[in-house]
Amino acid sequence: MFLLISYDIADDKRLPKVAKLMERYGKRVQYSVFECLLSTSQLEELQGKLRRLIEVTRDSVRFYRLCEDCCQDITIIGDGEVTHDEEFFIA
Amino acid sequence: MFLLISYDIADDKRLPKVAKLMERYGKRVQYSVFECLLSTSQLEELQGKLRRLIEVTRDSVRFYRLCEDCCQDITIIGDGEVTHDEEFFIA
Numbered sequence: 001m002f003l004l005i006s007y008d009i010a011d012d013k014r015l016p017k018v019a020k021l022m023e024r025y026g027k028r029v030q031y032s033v034f035e036c037l038l039s040t041s042q043l044e045e046l047q048g049k050l051r052r053l054i055e056v057t058r059d060s061v062r063f064y065r066l067c068e069d070c071c072q073d074i075t076i077i078g079d080g081e082v083t084h085d086e087e088f089f090i091a
Numbered sequence: 092m093f094l095l096i097s098y099d100i101a102d103d104k105r106l107p108k109v110a111k112l113m114e115r116y117g118k119r120v121q122y123s124v125f126e127c128l129l130s131t132s133q134l135e136e137l138q139g140k141l142r143r144l145i146e147v148t149r150d151s152v153r154f155y156r157l158c159e160d161c162c163q164d165i166t167i168i169g170d171g172e173v174t175h176d177e178e179f180f181i182a
Contacts, residue, residue, distance in 0.1 A: 004155055006097060008121040008170075030099040030151060032123070050168055060121060060169040064095055070161050077141055078151040079099075 002066045003043065006033045010058040017053055018061075021046070029080060093157045094134065097124045101149040108144055109152075112137070120171060 005022065009015040009032075022028070025046045026036025038046065043063075050061050066074075074082045096113065100106040100123075113119070116137045117127025129137065134154075141152050157165075165173045 004095065006121055006124045008124075030097055030123070030153065032121070033097045033099075033153070047168060054169055056169040058170065060167060060171040062121065062124070062171065063166045063168075064155065064157060065161055065164040066155060067158060067161055070156055070158055073156040075154045076151060077138060077154075078145055078147040079149060080151040080153065 001038060001040070001043070002071050003036045003038060004033065004064040004066060005036055005061065006064075007054075007061040008032065008059060009054065011055065014054060014059065018050070018059075021049055021053065035082075092129060092131070092134070093162050094127045094129060095124065095155040095157060096127055096152065097155075098145075098152040099123065099150060100145065102146065105145060105150065109141070109150075112140055112144060126173075 003026070005026065007018055007022075009018050019028070019032075022034045022036075025038060025042065026034040029035050036046075047063075054061065076082070094117070096117065098109055098113075100109050110119070110123075113125045113127075116129060116133065117125040120126050127134075127137075138154075145152065167173070
């Protein structure tokens with residue numbers, strides 16, 4: 001499934017750790033926004049790692065699953081492009 | 092339609108202007124991520140204003156439309172909640 005994952009991390013020490021983890025599961029399309037193509041088990045694995053990494057009362061990670069139709073409708077103003085399947089590196 | 096709009100703005104002078112504009116079209120759910128409920132004309136209006144505001148070679152604004160099904164599937168780890176219809180203020 002295609003997922004858009006965005007995060008706000010309150011602590012500068014945690015932030016690079018989250019980014020590094022995310023880079024193993026998808027493509028960074030903006031500073032704290034990733035596009036990922038994950039199976040259910042990969043998503044659960046990632047979520048488990050994130051729960052151990054972040055401070056749940058101060059940080060937030062949002063997961064938006066996009067179906068085929070919604071994926072066709074992604075638009076961009078300015079710099080950037082939509083991620084295509086073959087560009088994904090999965091851990 | 093429900094939209095997730097995220098942005099990366101390269102210049103600290105443009106950034107607050109984009110945030111202020113976005114706050115008139117939806118709800119800020121993370122530092123540079125907004126959830127919006129917009130008609131097609133409202134979306135076109137917002138995109139027109141953004142095109143005049145940002146530097147297209149250095150900034151980026153991404154628009155992800157989510158259908159009803161995808162909207163039911165939004166999940167969050169940590170701080171935050173999913174936006175509900177009545178919470179939207181439209182310009």
